[in-house]
Amino acid sequence: MSEQARLREALTTGxxxxxxxxxxxxxxxxxxxxxxxxxxxxxxxxxxxLSNWQSGRTQPERTESLRALAVLEEILGLPNGALSVLLGPPRPRGRWLTRAPNDMRADQAWARPDGLLRTLDSLGTTLSAVDRLSKVALQVTCDVGPDRVLRRIEHLVVLRAEQEGVDRYTVAYRSDLGQPEITETMGCRQGRRRGDHETGFSTFELLLDNGLRAGELITLRYTIKPGSPEVYHSQRVGASTRVYGVQVQFHAEALPVRVYRRFQSSVSETGCAEIDVRLGTTFTAQYAATDPPPGIYRIGWDWD
Known part of the structure; x- marks a missing residue:
C-alpha cells in the first residue's frame, strides 16, 4: 500500500x-x-x-490545543476537521486509540499502546486492519517447566472474517522479560515480525493458508515461546469472543503454592479481586467462560 493510500485510510478509520x-x-x-x-x-x-500527539502518548484536548490542531490541518494541507474528527472524548490519561464498537480500545487493553502502534506501523498496517478478523473462540494452554519458566503458550483460535479477502492475522505480545518466538503453526505460517524495545511489544503476522470471504470462519493454532520466568498470563478478550478458556500445566517437580485468576475491564482499573483457582490432580489449573465481557483475563501463580 502506498503512503498516500495509507494516509487516506488512516484519515478515514484512525x-x-x-x-x-x-x-x-x-x-x-x-x-x-x-x-x-x-x-x-x-x-x-x-x-x-507534537511528538506525543503523533506517537499516541497524548492527544490534543484543551481549547488552545484544539485551536492549534485546526491550524495544523491547514499547514499539512488537510481538509478542515480531518484530524479533529478522529479524536475521542477527553480522558484523564490523555491517550485514545480507536477500536471496534463495544470493544476495548488499545489504550484500555495495553500499557504503553504507543509501542503497539509503532510495530503495526512498521508492518504497514493499522488497528483498523487488525479488526478485519474477529476472535469468536479462544483456548489458551500454558506450559510451565520444572525450572519455573513459562515455556510455551498454545493458542487455538476461531476467527471470522469481517471483510472480503482477509489473508493474515496479527498477533501482539508484550513482555519486559524477553523476546518471544512463534512456532508450531497450523492453518497459517509466520510472516513478518516487528519489535519495540522501549515498550516490550512484539507483533507477528500469521499468513493464512487461504484468503477468506466475508463471514467465513477459520481455525488457527500457534504457539508462543516466551522463554522467560513469567508468573502469569494475561489475555485480552474482545466483544466478539463467545467462548474463552485457559489452562496452565505445571511440572510435578515445581508446583506453585497458589494459582489465581483476575479480571480487569481495562489496564487502568485497580483493586481487582483475585479468585483462587484449584490445581487438579494432573497439576493443571483452568478457567473457562461463555460470552465473557471485554477485558483483560489474567491467570497467575505464586511460588512462595
Missing part, C-alpha cells in the same frame, strides 16, 4: 496518532518547522507535544 504521523511524513515538514509555522500563527505548540 487512529488520530497514525493519521497525524502519516500526514507529517507526507508534508515533508520536520517537527521543528511545523512548530515554527504554528508559532507564526499565534498558536504555539511545543515540539514535545
Amino acid at each position: 487512529p488520530f496518532s497514525l493519521a497525524l504521523r502519516l500526514a507529517l511524513r507526507a508534508s515533508g515538514l520536520s517537527l521543528d518547522r511545523v512548530q515554527y509555522r504554528l508559532r507564526e500563527r499565534d498558536v504555539p505548540v511545543s515540539k514535545t507535544a
Whole structure:
C-alpha cells in the first residue's frame, strides 16, 4: 500500500496518532518547522507535544490545543476537521486509540499502546486492519517447566472474517522479560515480525493458508515461546469472543503454592479481586467462560 493510500485510510478509520504521523511524513515538514509555522500563527505548540500527539502518548484536548490542531490541518494541507474528527472524548490519561464498537480500545487493553502502534506501523498496517478478523473462540494452554519458566503458550483460535479477502492475522505480545518466538503453526505460517524495545511489544503476522470471504470462519493454532520466568498470563478478550478458556500445566517437580485468576475491564482499573483457582490432580489449573465481557483475563501463580 502506498503512503498516500495509507494516509487516506488512516484519515478515514484512525487512529488520530497514525493519521497525524502519516500526514507529517507526507508534508515533508520536520517537527521543528511545523512548530515554527504554528508559532507564526499565534498558536504555539511545543515540539514535545507534537511528538506525543503523533506517537499516541497524548492527544490534543484543551481549547488552545484544539485551536492549534485546526491550524495544523491547514499547514499539512488537510481538509478542515480531518484530524479533529478522529479524536475521542477527553480522558484523564490523555491517550485514545480507536477500536471496534463495544470493544476495548488499545489504550484500555495495553500499557504503553504507543509501542503497539509503532510495530503495526512498521508492518504497514493499522488497528483498523487488525479488526478485519474477529476472535469468536479462544483456548489458551500454558506450559510451565520444572525450572519455573513459562515455556510455551498454545493458542487455538476461531476467527471470522469481517471483510472480503482477509489473508493474515496479527498477533501482539508484550513482555519486559524477553523476546518471544512463534512456532508450531497450523492453518497459517509466520510472516513478518516487528519489535519495540522501549515498550516490550512484539507483533507477528500469521499468513493464512487461504484468503477468506466475508463471514467465513477459520481455525488457527500457534504457539508462543516466551522463554522467560513469567508468573502469569494475561489475555485480552474482545466483544466478539463467545467462548474463552485457559489452562496452565505445571511440572510435578515445581508446583506453585497458589494459582489465581483476575479480571480487569481495562489496564487502568485497580483493586481487582483475585479468585483462587484449584490445581487438579494432573497439576493443571483452568478457567473457562461463555460470552465473557471485554477485558483483560489474567491467570497467575505464586511460588512462595
